[in-house]
Amino acid sequence: xxxxxxxxxxxxxxxxxxxxxxxxxxxxxxxxxxxxxxxxxxxxxxxxxxxxxxxxxxxxxxxxxxxxxxxxxxxxxxxxxxxxxxxxxxxxxxxxxxxxxxxxxxxxxxxxxxxxxxxxxxxxxxxxxxxxxxxxxxxxxxxxxxxxxxxxxxxxxxxxxxxxxxxxxxxxxxxxxxxxxxxxxxxxxxxxxxxxxxxxxxxxxxxxxxxxxxxxxxxxxxxxxxxxxxxxxxxxxxxxxxxxxxxxxxxxxxxxxxxxxxxxxxxxxxxxxxxxxxxxxxxxxxxxxxxxxxxxxxxxxxxxxxxxxxxxxxxxxxxxxxxxxxxxxxxxxxxxxxxxxxxxxxxxxxxxxxxxxxxxxxxxxxxxxxxxxxxxxxxxxxxxxxxxxxxxxxxxxxxxxxxxxxxxxxxxxxxxxxxxxxxxxxxxxxxxxxxxxxxxxxxxxxxxxxxxxxxxxxxxxxxxxxxxxxxxxxxxxxxxxxxxxxxxxxxxxxxxxxxxxxxxxxxxxxxxxxxxxxxxxxxxxxxxxxxxxxxxxxxxxxxxxxxxxxxxxxxxxxxxxxxxxxxxxxxxxxxxxxxxxxxxxxxxxxxxxxxxxxxxxxxxxxxxxxxxxxxxxxxxxxxxxxxxxxxxxxxxxxxxxxxxxxxxxxxxxxxxxxxxxxxxxxxxxxxxxxxxxxxxxxxxxxxxxxxxxxxxxxxxxxxxxxxxxxxxxxxxxxxxxxxxxxxxxxxxxxxxxxxxxxxxxxxxxxxxxxxxxxxxxxxxxxxxxxxxxxxxxxxxxxxxxxxxxxxxxxxxxxxxxxxxxxxxxxxxxxxxxxxxxxxxxxxxxxxxxxxxxxxxxxxxxxxx
Numbered sequence: 055x056x057x058x059x060x061x062x063x064x065x066x067x068x069x070x071x072x073x074x075x076x077x078x079x080x081x082x083x084x085x086x087x088x089x090x091x092x093x094x095x096x097x098x099x100x101x102x103x104x105x106x107x108x109x110x111x112x113x114x115x116x117x118x119x120x121x122x123x124x125x126x127x128x129x130x131x132x133x134x135x136x137x138x139x140x141x142x143x144x145x146x147x148x149x150x151x152x153x154x155x156x157x158x159x160x161x162x163x164x165x166x167x168x169x170x171x172x173x174x175x176x177x178x179x180x181x182x183x184x185x186x187x188x189x190x191x192x193x194x195x196x197x198x199x200x201x202x203x204x205x206x207x208x209x210x211x212x213x214x215x216x217x218x219x220x221x222x223x224x225x226x227x228x229x230x231x232x233x234x235x236x237x238x239x240x241x242x243x244x245x246x247x248x249x250x251x252x253x254x255x256x257x258x259x260x261x262x263x264x265x266x267x268x269x270x271x272x273x274x275x276x277x278x279x280x281x282x283x284x285x286x287x288x289x290x291x292x293x294x295x296x297x298x299x300x301x302x303x304x305x306x307x308x309x310x311x312x313x314x315x316x317x318x319x320x321x322x323x324x325x326x327x328x329x330x331x332x333x334x335x336x337x338x339x340x341x342x343x344x345x346x347x348x349x350x351x352x353x354x355x356x357x358x359x360x361x362x363x364x365x366x367x368x369x370x371x372x373x374x375x376x377x378x379x380x381x382x383x384x385x386x387x388x389x390x391x392x393x394x395x396x397x398x399x400x401x402x403x404x405x406x407x408x409x410x411x412x413x414x415x416x417x418x419x420x421x422x423x424x425x426x427x428x429x430x431x432x433x434x435x436x437x438x439x440x441x442x443x444x445x446x447x448x449x450x451x452x453x454x455x456x457x458x459x460x461x462x463x464x465x466x467x468x469x470x471x472x473x474x475x476x477x478x479x480x481x482x483x484x485x486x487x488x489x490x491x492x493x494x495x496x497x498x499x500x501x502x503x504x505x506x507x508x509x510x511x512x513x514x515x516x517x518x519x520x521x522x523x524x525x526x527x528x529x530x531x532x533x534x535x536x537x538x539x540x541x542x543x544x545x546x547x548x549x550x551x552x553x554x555x556x557x558x559x560x561x562x563x564x565x566x567x568x569x570x571x572x573x574x575x576x577x578x579x580x581x582x583x584x585x586x587x588x589x590x591x592x593x594x595x596x597x598x599x600x601x602x603x604x605x606x607x608x609x610x611x612x613x614x615x616x617x618x619x620x621x622x623x624x625x626x627x628x629x630x631x632x633x634x635x636x637x638x639x640x641x642x643x644x645x646x647x648x649x650x651x652x653x654x655x656x657x658x659x660x661x662x663x664x665x666x667x668x669x670x671x672x673x674x675x676x677x678x679x680x681x682x683x684x685x686x687x688x689x690x691x692x693x694x695x696x697x698x699x700x701x702x703x704x705x706x707x708x709x710x711x712x713x714x715x716x717x718x719x720x721x722x723x724x725x726x727x728x729x730x731x732x733x734x735x736x737x738x739x740x741x742x743x744x745x746x747x748x749x750x751x752x753x754x755x756x757x758x759x760x761x762x763x764x765x766x767x768x769x770x771x772x773x774x775x776x777x778x779x780x781x782x783x784x785x786x787x788x789x790x791x792x793x794x795x796x797x798x799x800x801x802x803x804x805x806x807x808x809x810x811x812x813x814x815x816x817x818x819x820x821x822x823x824x825x826x827x828x829x830x831x832x833x834x835x836x837x838x839x840x841x842x843x844x845x846x847x848x849x850x851x852x853x854x855x856x857x858x859x860x861x862x863x864x865x866x867x868x869x870x871x872x873x874x875x876x877x878x879x880x881x882x883x884x885x886x887x888x889x890x891x892x893x894x895x896x897x898x899x900x901x902x
Contacts, residue, residue, distance in 0.1 A: 055124035055314040055342060057091050063118035064088035075144045076110060077814075079429050079900075083111045086427055086900035095424070096346045097370045099321070101898070103430035104352040104809025105786070105816070109141050112317050112350055117145040120203050124314030124342075129334050131320055132156050132208035136756055137784060138319075139192075142204065152192045154206040155199075158214040158228065161306060162258055163188070164199050165265040170257035181257065198268065200311030207310075209320070212333035216298040227255040227262060232302055234266035236286050239279050269308045303333060307340035314342045321349035322365050322802070335368060352809060353802035353862070354426075362388050366425050384421040391418035391896075395870055398891065399860065408887045411870075412894045419896040428898040431812075436819065440833070448812065448836045452852070453547055453793070456844040461542035465534075470846065535570045536605035540841050544793060545574055547839060552579075552742075552770050557762065557788050557817075560773040561807045562795035568745055568773050571795065573602035575743035575771055581612040584625055591740070593630040594623045640696060641665060641678075647698025660725075661705050680735040684708065687764050735760070740768035747775040763787035765817075774810075776803060786816040794840040797852045801859035812836055870895055 067076055068085035076084060083100070090098060102108045116126045128138060135154040142149040155161060171181030188194045195202055216228055237244045244263075273282050286301055293301070316339050318331075335347075349369035354362060363385055391414040394407075401407060431437045431447075440447050457467050535541065548558045562568040577599060583590045595603050600619050607613050615621040645665045651658040664681050685704045712727045735757070746758050755778075761767045765788040772785065776798065789811050798804055811817070821834040842852045871891055880888075 055119070055344070056122050057344065057346070060115075060118040060122040060124070061088040061091045063121050064091070064114065067114050067118070076114060077107070079433055080107050080111050080114075082900040083427055083429065084114050087111075087115055091346070096344065097348075097425065098346075099349040099351070099354060099366060099369050099426050101351060101354050101426050101428040103428070104805055105813030106352075106429050106431075106434070107814050108350045108352070109138065109319075110144070112319075112348060113138075113141045113145055115346075115348060116142070116204060116315065116317065119315045119346075120146070125202075125311065126204045126315040126317060127310075127313045127339055128154075128204065128206045128317045128319060129209060129331065129339070130154060130206060130318075132210070133752060133755060133778075133783070134319065135206055138206060149204075150192065151204045151206060152195060152202060154208045155211055155310075156208045157211065158216075158306075159258075160193070161199070161309065162231075162261050162265060164194050165261040165268070166194075166257060167261075167264075170260045172256050199309060200268075200272075202311075205310060205313075207334060207338070209331045209334070211330065212299075212303060212338055213330040214299060216295045216302065227258045229298065230259055230262040231266055231269075231305060232286070232290055232298065234263050235270050235273075235305055236283070236290070238266055238270035239273060239283050239286075265309055269305050272308045272311075304337040304340075307338045310338070310340065312340050312342050314345055316341065316345060316347045318347065318349045318369065320351055321368055322351040322354055322361070332368070353805055362422070366422075369425070387414075387417040387421045390414050398870060403884060403887050403891075405887070408890050411891055415894045415896050419898070422896070422898065426898045427900050429900065433899055436822070440822065444833050446835075447818070448808070448838065450838045450840070453543055453839045453841045454844050455540045455543045455841065459539055459543055460546070461537065462539040463537070466537070466539050470843075474846075535567065536574050536602055538567070538570070540795075540843055541567060541571050541574065544571060544795060544841050545578065548575060548771055548793065549578070551791055555765075556791060557765075557769075558771045558791045558793055559762075559785055559789050559811055560771060560793045560795055561776050562773060563776050563798070564796060565747060565775070567795065568747070568775065570602070572743045572745045572771075572773050573599045574606060576741050577602040577606040578609070578612060579742040580626075581606055581609075581614055581622075584622070584629075585612065585614045589629070589633050590626065591630075593627050595619055595626065644696055644698050644701060648702060651698065651702060655702070657706050657709065658702055661702060680732040681705075683735040683767070684732060687766050742768055743771040743773065744769040745773040745775075746778055748778055750778070759783055759785060762789065776807065783810055784813060785810040786813040786818075788817050790816065790818040790821065790834065790836045792836075792838045794838065797840055797842070797848065797855050799851065799855060799858075801855060801862040804855065804859060805862065808836070808838055 064084050065088045068081045068088065070076065070081065083102070087098060100108050100111060102111075112128075116128070119126050130138065132154040139149070139151055139153075142151050155164075166185055168178075168182040168185060171178045185194070189196055199205065234244050273279055282304075285304070290298070290301065316335065318335065347369045349365065351365065354365040366384075394411050394414045397407060398411060437447055456462065544560070548560070551558050560568075560571070562571075580590050580592075580595075580603070603619060603622060607618075615625065617624075645662065648658050648662050648665065652662050653659075664678060685701060685708065688704045688707065689700075708731075709728065712731055733753075733756075740761060744758055746755055750758070758769070758772060762769060762772045762785055772789075773795075774783075774785075776796070792808055792811055794804070794807065816836075818834055818836050825833050840852055842849050871888060
């Protein structure tokens with residue numbers, strides 16, 4: 055690997071004059087990386103603010119390493135793999151990087167062959183088809199892990215488990231790798247005893263032994279045999295699971311091959327030397343003699359200034375608890391800066407305080423400058439121009455819920471009061487203590503925590519005196535959550551945006567209230583469409599949605615029938631039958647029109663094939679529905695009936711977008727690209743509101759993300775569980791409004807949440823460009839709405855979060871001074887001090 059050659063490639067990217075694929079700010083960062091590489095530096099933290107395009111910069115570095123003959127590993131949350139693949143193709147159009155490696159099973163599967171399956175012919179064919187499919191889906195390598203130029207590895211990969219089942223000394227096939235490698239390095243072979251394994255494990259045993267041979271050959275080739283055998287000495291047959299994992303992880307690293315560049319996306323996550331991510335960045339990522347580590351995170355520090363040391367240690371190879379002296383020396387300077395910023399926010403600004411800030415800021419910047427590259431929204435010309443003319447482009451408006459709020463009934467006021475009373479009464483039961491938080495954030499009445507296995511409440515005979523009285527006042531029916539005042543307030547706010555055809559992104563932590571909000575929004579939209587005679591894509595109400603529909607029907611404006619769920623289902627069935635029949639008729643007509651064009655037009659013939667449908671099908675199936683959904687997004691008006699000519703023209707436009715000049719004559723390549731493109735379309739019309747949680751499969755998450763980014767497609771509202779949707783996902787193309795249903799304690803998480811819509815190419819920037827063309831009314835802004843129940847623990851939570859948020863922005867965004875009112879009188883002396891603070895604020899931009 056020639057790092058000077060890699061620097062040459064980076065400088066070529068930096069010298070380009072166009073904004074594709076890198077804009078001016080990204081080119082400046084690339085130029086700075088090249089300069090640091092030439093100076094011998096081999097670690098950097100790319101800490102650009104959320105949405106500034108860190109991934110594009112990292113991919114430019116990966117491309118330079120590839121062109122210089124090196125290999126790169128990307129360590130990332132597994133759900134971001136598809137987005138990284140898209141970015142990699144911008145620099146290498148034919149890039150075939152695999153989806154992230156997630157598990158030990160996946161690692162061993164990379165060594166499987168078609169001949170490994172045993173048993174019947176049917177079983178062998180099924181195994182071969184499965185293996186072929188996994189390779190086509192780019193989940194397994196065609197040759198081997200070590201042959202991949204770029205390899206993506208999930209953050210959780212090293213969280214693998216090796217239970218000792220007691221099923222023989224090896225403990226099952228998962229414990230086959232270590233003894234095989236040891237014997238091969240010692241010049242011996244391990245006997246294959248079929249009776250030691252279950253019938254379905256034989257293929258994995260074959261693959262494991264093939265992996266062992268490759269690993270042993272690699273160790274021998276690099277002259278590491280003696281040191282590895284010393285590390286693996288002793289009786290390994292009955293090792294505890296963690297001990298076994300500690301010995302096996304370096305062997306997996308040899309199996310994945312040596313890397314010249316390690317890119318760590320979301321480098322702030324899973325801090326601690328025993329975390330899965332730290333284990334990957336130790337033994338699993340086998341680094342070359344002169345490796346480069348690039349960390350990526352918009353929030354290198356979240357709660358504690360000491361987290362700077364953790365994050366920098368990770369990218370400099372010092373996250374193993376050893377050799378941290380150089381980083382420890384930075385802690386005093388970093389904490390000193392944080393302390394002086396806190397003083398500036400509460401004390402009167404004077405000369406000594408300003409002098410102290412200038413000194414601390416210089417030390418803070420000097421401490422971090424060798425490691426950190428950071429651009430924030432201050433450096434974006436569009437945003438800085440907007441802020442100079444119109445003020446902040448992001449507006450935080452609390453959605454306050456109080457007893458005066460519509461929907462805050464006496465029953466709910468009684469429950470809130472009861473929860474407060476229960477929280478202060480002597481009580482050892484932690485579930486009752488949690489009532490104060492539970493009722494405000496709408497967990498439901500099981501008092502279940504975020505993980506939400508619903509806990510059993512105390513029985514009436516377990517409570518005495520005041521506890522029994524207040525608990526009886528607190529308790530309600532499960533369906534009551536649909537009348538929760540915070541949920542109703544969120545519904546009203548969200549629907550006010552939907553009426554203007556604006557999408558809304560909602561973040562929450564707790565599944566029960568998120569489910570309730572999702573179903574209530576859907577139920578209300580369904581009733582609204584039934585009332586107005588518009589189509590609803592369902593023939594009946596799902597069982598789990600019935601309580602939400604009944605609650606929605608209590609709204610006089612949405613009560614379309616007095617017959618309850620039965621009448622609603624009858625209306626839905628009849629309307630869906632009519633719509634489906636009309637759709638089939640329209641499809642048959644289009645099919646005939648296109649068949650007439652097919653003899654003279656090859657593209658029309660291809661489209662006819664997609665529209666083919668069996669006579670007994672009642673609905674559009676498979677690729678047909680996905681294709682119509684894709685083409686529907688390209689129409690000027692969805693209310694006008696389709697024509698064959700229009701559909702053919704849109705289809706040709708889609709194929710043109712997917713093809714290159716070299717591919718014009720290769721139909722098979724083009725059809726493959728079309729099939730891949732249509733994977734982002736579900737073939738169904740979806741729901742008005744959808745939820746994405748930890749239980750949502752990866753493919754469904756991808757479809758939801760894609761649909762939410764299309765202005766004309768449902769869902770209009772996406773509810774994302776915070777731990778799933780807060781990092782990496784692009785949800786900005788059709789949305790500029792975020793509702794925070796449950797406030798976090800960590801301000802870094804809130805920054806990440808807002809960053810889902812505050813990104814390059816966002817809906818806000820599109821709306822702003824349109825506004826500049828007309829300049830009517832107020833300019834558009836990104837709006838953030840925390841839902842806060844006044845006077846509760848929820849309110850306290852939000853106030854603490856805001857204080858932490860200001861401290862975070864002082865370290866990362868240069869927002870040191872407290873807000874000064876626009877009409878506040880200020881003396882020339884104070885203005886001079888404030889300007890000194892602004893000028894001295896640390897800046898880690900690449901051009902500084």
